[in-house]
Amino acid sequence: MSVLSPPRPGASRRVLEDRPIRNPDASSPTVMTRRAWWLVVANFLLPGSAQILAGNRRLGRVGIIATLLMWAVIVLTVVGALLARTLLASVVASWWTLTIVQVLLWVYAALWLVLTVDTLRLAHLRGVPGRKRAAVVVVALVLALVPGAGAVYAAQSVVGPLRSGLSIFASGPSVPPSDGYYNILLLGADSGEGRDSMRFDSISVVSVNATSGAVTIFGIPRDLRHAPFSEGPMQELYPDGFDGHPDSSCGWTSGINQLMNAVETCREDRGASLYPDAVSQNSSPAVEATKDAAEGILGIDVPYHVFIDMHGFADLVDALGGVEITVKERLPKGGGPSYSGQPAEDWAIGWIEEGTQRMDGDTAQWYARSRYTTSDWDRMRRQRELQTAILAQATPSTVLTRFSEVVAAGKNLVQTDVPDSLLPFLVDLAVKAKDQDVQDLELTPKGAGIDPEDVSADDWVRVRTLVDGLLHPPSPTPAPES
Numbered sequence: 001m002s003v004l005s006p007p008r009p010g011a012s013r014r015v016l017e018d019r020p021i022r023n024p025d026a027s028s029p030t031v032m033t034r035r036a037w038w039l040v041v042a043n044f045l046l047p048g049s050a051q052i053l054a055g056n057r058r059l060g061r062v063g064i065i066a067t068l069l070m071w072a073v074i075v076l077t078v079v080g081a082l083l084a085r086t087l088l089a090s091v092v093a094s095w096w097t098l099t100i101v102q103v104l105l106w107v108y109a110a111l112w113l114v115l116t117v118d119t120l121r122l123a124h125l126r127g128v129p130g131r132k133r134a135a136v137v138v139v140a141l142v143l144a145l146v147p148g149a150g151a152v153y154a155a156q157s158v159v160g161p162l163r164s165g166l167s168i169f170a171s172g173p174s175v176p177p178s179d180g181y182y183n184i185l186l187l188g189a190d191s192g193e194g195r196d197s198m199r200f201d202s203i204s205v206v207s208v209n210a211t212s213g214a215v216t217i218f219g220i221p222r223d224l225r226h227a228p229f230s231e232g233p234m235q236e237l238y239p240d241g242f243d244g245h246p247d248s249s250c251g252w253t254s255g256i257n258q259l260m261n262a263v264e265t266c267r268e269d270r271g272a273s274l275y276p277d278a279v280s281q282n283s284s285p286a287v288e289a290t291k292d293a294a295e296g297i298l299g300i301d302v303p304y305h306v307f308i309d310m311h312g313f314a315d316l317v318d319a320l321g322g323v324e325i326t327v328k329e330r331l332p333k334g335g336g337p338s339y340s341g342q343p344a345e346d347w348a349i350g351w352i353e354e355g356t357q358r359m360d361g362d363t364a365q366w367y368a369r370s371r372y373t374t375s376d377w378d379r380m381r382r383q384r385e386l387q388t389a390i391l392a393q394a395t396p397s398t399v400l401t402r403f404s405e406v407v408a409a410g411k412n413l414v415q416t417d418v419p420d421s422l423l424p425f426l427v428d429l430a431v432k433a434k435d436q437d438v439q440d441l442e443l444t445p446k447g448a449g450i451d452p453e454d455v456s457a458d459d460w461v462r463v464r465t466l467v468d469g470l471l472h473p474p475s476p477t478p479a480p481e482s
Helices: 011-017 029-045 049-054 057-083 085-092 095-122 130-168 233-237 255-265 285-298 310-319 361-369 376-393 396-401 403-410 420-433 457-471
Strands: 181-189 200-209 215-220 304-309 323-327 331-333 350-352 355-359 413-416 439-442
Touching: 029 049, 029 095, 029 130, 049 057, 049 095, 057 085, 057 095, 085 095, 085 420, 095 130, 130 403, 181 285, 181 310, 181 420, 200 255, 200 285, 200 376, 200 420, 215 285, 215 376, 215 457, 233 255, 233 285, 255 285, 285 304, 285 457, 304 310, 310 361, 310 403, 323 361, 323 376, 331 361, 350 361, 355 361, 361 376, 376 439, 439 457
Parallel strands: 181 304, 215 439
Antiparallel strands: 181 200, 200 215, 304 413, 323 355, 331 350
16 A cells, blocks of 8 residues: 655645746747736736736735735725714724825725736737737736726825815814704805905804704894804803994994904904914804804804805805706896896896706805895795705715815815814714705794894794704604503
8 A cells, every 4th residue: 555755845836837827838829828818817806816827926925915905995995884984984084094095095006007017028928929919918908907097096086185175174072962963053155256355144053963963954144133142252242142232333234244343353353362262273253253143042052163155165066066956036146236226137147047957056156145136034045945955965976976076175165163083973974864854944034933133032032942842852742552
């Protein structure tokens, strides 16, 4: 009975070296052609495998390990997006993380190109007949272009803009939700045509339920008078509100828009003594005073703000591919009449017609601004319609396909003090909010039943009651058991 002897050292290597894929019969065009195709396909399916089979095994191992790591990252990202969005967003919402990812994507794209060129070298194309040789080269380059271009695109058009977009957010820790909600003051500022200064044209508070993601928007008229302040420097100076106080004669405009005068325009120190930490926290005294007023009006804490110019708003609409709105009445575009009673037909530079239409950024901006043939309250309603439509139409697929444009438009935000540490939670809540209707309450005669130009103490009590009812609706009483 014979006993099998163990293979001699180096025997397995010699077997591998003797295989046709590594040492082919170079005199046979058929063998060389088949071998070239095998190497090209292997390089595409598993970059580095061609080198393991026929070339530098060390380079091959680098390619295989890099590819497996890349697939592992992709799988973990997909799993995180489905099961752990907050954790994924926490990892992504870091400038350093995004920088490392961007560099690695560029390196991987370069590695794939190196492996493809090396694969063509290993194919010994001189032994492949002419037309077949050209086909091998073309297919190899095309197959390399797909993943390589994908890595470059991800680095340049996804990771790059996202990393750049993080710069608009403040740094530091976030505050916990207030009574179950993240409340953000949203200010629309218009420094466009016909304006000689920046001012708040759209004032609202967006409340996001910290558990369900449900969104409620409270519209505050810019001409709302006698607004009370929450506890702070403005309440100490103006316990009965700024409107009607002797200081309110300074500056321009009226109502809540006067707050920019109260803290900046009419004070020598531009409000630095009232809100000394405002600038360092990505805010301003005028914004902080408006926060205090919003808190006093609504009876809720408003720790954050987003301040956007209308031109940035137009860019965002264009980045999303437009926004669909049903126009209820014909509206003029333009800066308004040059004299009292001038017909809109004489000064309008265009018209927004009635009916459902998909607006570009310019049209949406005029839809939000137009007020000379309607009231400010109608304009508030239209602004809220646009906000709601943008939230509804900014689907994940739309944002992903237009990612770089959306991020670039987002950078036109004038300022925000929302910290980057809060982004993971807001991303998770935004996904939940997509399946829910947006509630809104306008502080107008048709909305909250108040006249913004004549508000009493009882009106503020009613407003806060309405706000509390929307944010904390009573639980339904269970039906008695029969």
